Amino acid sequence: MRQARVRIGMGVLAAFLATGAAGAQQVAAPAVQVDPDGTVHVPAMTVPVSPMLSPEAQRYVAEHLREMQQPAMVAQKDGVPVFMMPYIARAKARFAYGLAERRIGGVRVFDYAPRAGIKPGNRHRVLINLHGGGFMGCFPGCAELESIPIAALGGIRVVSVDYRQGPAHKFPAASEDVAAVYRVLLRTYPAANIGIYGCSAGGMLTGMATAWFQRHGLPRPGAIGVFCAGLTSSANGFGGDADYMTAAVGEARPAPSGSSRPGSALPYLAGTDPSDPLVAPAASDAVLGKFPPTLILTATRGFELSSAVRTHGALVRLGVDAELHVWEGLFHGFFYNSDVPESQEAYAVILRFFDRKLGR
Structure with a gap:
């Protein structure tokens, strides 16, 4: 090609x-x-484009890079970025699932389940999804693409949380919302049987919420997934070399110039302290060392790559059960497109991890 x-x-x-x-x-x-x-x-x-990718992924990377240069494609309509609309349509056609919109702990959620029913081994398990979107939208868009394949392929219940975001809300509103949902689910599921995961801002929030649970005396979940993210804080993105080395070839955008106060790039985190472990759990060995088994997913063109690698290294150093999976040639949130073989590989990695680590 x-x-x-x-x-x-x-x-x-x-x-x-x-x-x-x-x-x-x-x-x-x-x-x-x-x-x-x-x-x-x-x-x-x-x-x-990397020749190591599948032909489908090569076309996907080329398409993504072109779309990221078109402001109209990244604009959101009712919480769905325009470029994601075809992905959502195809996911809904491909996967057999059911959806109920409800409130849990006073927080709006989308509650997904496989149409064929929960698998016997997952009847006492649940996954909490924390969607991406830079703490500025993408619900239900990102929630759909992060939850539908996992619920349908895994035969498991997935509760996606519509947490409060910026600029209308500031930290720690999202962590509070996740904790409210978690407290209610703990009435039905043992903590060891609850998994939490998310991509991008949702990956960050997964770590932030885990640290929040520690601070407020809640039991730690059985396992978590930090996808398309790391647990560090930076003014320019996720920090490290990736701010300069992967954003251009993954998102068709230039390297950051100048400097700004850490956290100011995200209105939700404006004014926060980057050394606060409730914001950046990797800033504290004491907090990070108490994390449950953690799965980290990233890609060589993901602008979160450095933070993901750094986070994994810190977890391993502290003796936490942690896995890092890196996909060649792909970009931030690549698995949103379920057509691509590499996305299907990612779903399998996620489901195997939670199946091994959650209680039964």
């Missing part, structure tokens, strides 16, 4: 060797400059 290419001029690690067609004559590469403080200046370069 003809591969889409993204031209970037930013700090991406690279070495350039060009060979002539006839005599394999070596051509000098543009110089990479390094400042005394280690800042690297890399010339403009061309990055193809």
